Amino acid sequence: MYPRQFEYVAAGSIEEAVGVLAANPGAKVMSGGMSLIPMMKLRLLSPETVVDIGRVSGLDAIEDKGDYISVGALVRHGAVATSAVIGEHATALGQAASWTGDPQVRNRGTLCGALAHADLAADTPAAALALGMTMVAQGPNGTREIAASDFFVDSLMSALSPDEILVEARIPKRGGGSAYDKLGRRGGHSDYAVAGVASWVAMSDGVVTDCAIGITGVGTKPTLAVGAMEALRGQGPDGIAAAADRALEGITVLEDLYGSEAYKAHLAKVYTRRSLEQAVAAAS
Amino acid sequence: MKVSMTVNGRLVNGDVEPRTLLVHFIREELALTGTHIGCETSYCGACTVHVDGEATKSCTMLAVQAEGASITTIEGMAMGDELHPVQEGFWERHGLQCGYCTPGMIMSGAALIAANPSPTEDEIRHGIEGNLCRCTGYHNIVKSIEYAAAKARGETPPPADWEEAVV
Numbered sequence: 474m475y476p477r478q479f480e481y482v483a484a485g486s487i488e489e490a491v492g493v494l495a496a497n498p499g500a501k502v503m504s505g506g507m508s509l510i511p512m513m514k515l516r517l518l519s520p521e522t523v524v525d526i527g528r529v530s531g532l533d534a535i536e537d538k539g540d541y542i543s544v545g546a547l548v549r550h551g552a553v554a555t556s557a558v559i560g561e562h563a564t565a566l567g568q569a570a571s572w573t574g575d576p577q578v579r580n581r582g583t584l585c586g587a588l589a590h591a592d593l594a595a596d597t598p599a600a601a602l603a604l605g606m607t608m609v610a611q612g613p614n615g616t617r618e619i620a621a622s623d624f625f626v627d628s629l630m631s632a633l634s635p636d637e638i639l640v641e642a643r644i645p646k647r648g649g650g651s652a653y654d655k656l657g658r659r660g661g662h663s664d665y666a667v668a669g670v671a672s673w674v675a676m677s678d679g680v681v682t683d684c685a686i687g688i689t690g691v692g693t694k695p696t697l698a699v700g701a702m703e704a705l706r707g708q709g710p711d712g713i714a715a716a717a718d719r720a721l722e723g724i725t726v727l728e729d730l731y732g733s734e735a736y737k738a739h740l741a742k743v744y745t746r747r748s749l750e751q752a753v754a755a756a757s
Numbered sequence: 758m759k760v761s762m763t764v765n766g767r768l769v770n771g772d773v774e775p776r777t778l779l780v781h782f783i784r785e786e787l788a789l790t791g792t793h794i795g796c797e798t799s800y801c802g803a804c805t806v807h808v809d810g811e812a813t814k815s816c817t818m819l820a821v822q823a824e825g826a827s828i829t830t831i832e833g834m835a836m837g838d839e840l841h842p843v844q845e846g847f848w849e850r851h852g853l854q855c856g857y858c859t860p861g862m863i864m865s866g867a868a869l870i871a872a873n874p875s876p877t878e879d880e881i882r883h884g885i886e887g888n889l890c891r892c893t894g895y896h897n898i899v900k901s902i903e904y905a906a907a908k909a910r911g912e913t914p915p916p917a918d919w920e921e922a923v924v
Contacts, residue, residue: 474797474816481758481775481821510778510817511799523775527822575887576865577802580811581818663886 476513480522487532487546487611487640490524495613495636497522502638504547507574507582508590532640535559541607542644550579550587550597563604563644564755565651565671565748569596572655572662588624589639591631591694593727594665598625598695600653602687603671606644612637621687625694649675649683650755654748655690656740658731666690667731668740670698670720672752674705681705681712681753686745691737692724699723701745710753717746762823764789765833773820779813780804782820783830791831791860795889802888805861806830812868814887831860834867842905843867850917852901854892862888866902874910878903 480497484490494500500522503509512518526532532545535556542558553559554571566584573596574582587597588608600606601621608619610633624632633639655662655669668691674684684705686698700722705712720742728734761770764787771786783789783806792815795803799817806815807829834841843866846852853859862885869876869884876884881902882895890898904914 475778475781476776478774478776481819483821483824506819506822507799507817510819513776514778514797514816525822575802576868576884577805577812577814577887578799580813 474514476510477516477519479513479520481525482522483525483528486529487526487638490526490529490638491611491613491636493522493524494638498635500524500635502526502589504583504586505549505581507578508586508592526638538643540646542646544584544642544644546583546585546638546640548584550574550582550584551576553584553597554579559644562646563600563651565603565653565673565752566597566600566606566644568653569600569669569671572596572653572657575663585639585642588642589631589633591625591627591629592665593628593692593694594658594667594669594690595695596653596655596666596669596689599666599669599671599687599689600651601642602695602697603651603653603673603685604644605647605673605685606642608632608639609641609643610634610637611640616640618643622697625696628693630694647673647675649673650752650757652748652751652755654744654751656744668737668744670741670744670748672745672748674749674752674756676753676756679709679757681708684749684752686720686749688720688724688741688745691721691726691741693727696724698745701749705749710750710757713746713749713753717742717749720745758821760820760824762825763827765829771820775819775821777820778816779806779808779818779820779823779828780815782823783815783828789830789832793857793860795857795861800889801858801861802865802885803858803861805864805888807864807868810868810871812865812887829864831863834863841867842908843870843902845908846901846903846905846914847898849914850897850901850904852893852898858888858890858892862890862898866898866905869902870906870909874906876902876906 501520658664700719705716793803795801
């Protein structure tokens, strides 16, 4: 099963890759290729030009920058899942990466690639929302920062312009605790999320002082559960159940092959409660 | 486009279209047909090879992306007549029925025990999550990889189910 024919450019730098994108409307950027290649094989997408950034040096590091953690464009899911600094400061992201795809996919697929792909049922976007991550996009006019809450625009659509590349994801070190939990399409944590919820909470004297909850799999895009977040602030752990009941405020639940609207709505609340319980336990 | 890579220790060259998938290059240009094509949508894992030591679905990688890489396929696992421990495990513990998924399963199993020499049953089951088998129900595949891990550690593998049953 071959993709349609295309021009292949192995970029030596991000500047070169951006130049190719700008000069070739419809060109697509590839890092691990774990989403792009299957889409091209299924002919859901047939770009005339593919710009491979997989050989650009200096983009494969996870670095502790003091008040934030930097994840470069070519950092694989497997590296995110096993990173000690991410495990300590961004538990939800490490868990989401460890349950993305399968071992072969995690060996080649990248965090930034998955975020830019913006699949409505991918795991790491939920963690990006809950952890308040910042996306660094590079285009013809330099770089700009995009908050995770502004990044996921619609199904398979991010806030990146066609000539921009996501070169780095930044995770602020905000303290507190975080967790991700999901029901996968193949049961347990396997495969894309039927419903997946990442939570981050900050606690003081047994009370949630701040929190963020990212939900994936149930709506048209990974979304912040603003109703549940509002309900939980100022509450103790016994406020979790009531907050979880408001998980779907502002979210249109989509029925799909993996569950009815009612089932997915139920799951979203269950997994909101579970991920909040784990995040609160981690923060306490 | 010109590509060159090392496959099973041999430097190979080719002239391919950019859309040529690594699995097509391996099977059609190099005539190494042990690597199988199953689903072609990156689910089934029958096409799994090692790229620079890491288990990779060769149907979801372009041959041109493998420029300069070191590839190991199922044909590169045995040392002459001596089977790789995972191959021996599949032989000794009946890890296959039709055999279609077997090359990919062996490549995933070998990568798993290289990274984790003493995997638990749970770790083995999750370690082969990217490989589908439609015959065995996975039970004997897990046993085969347990056998191989013990063998690779220099230990005596646990007895087979049917040996326990006889006792």
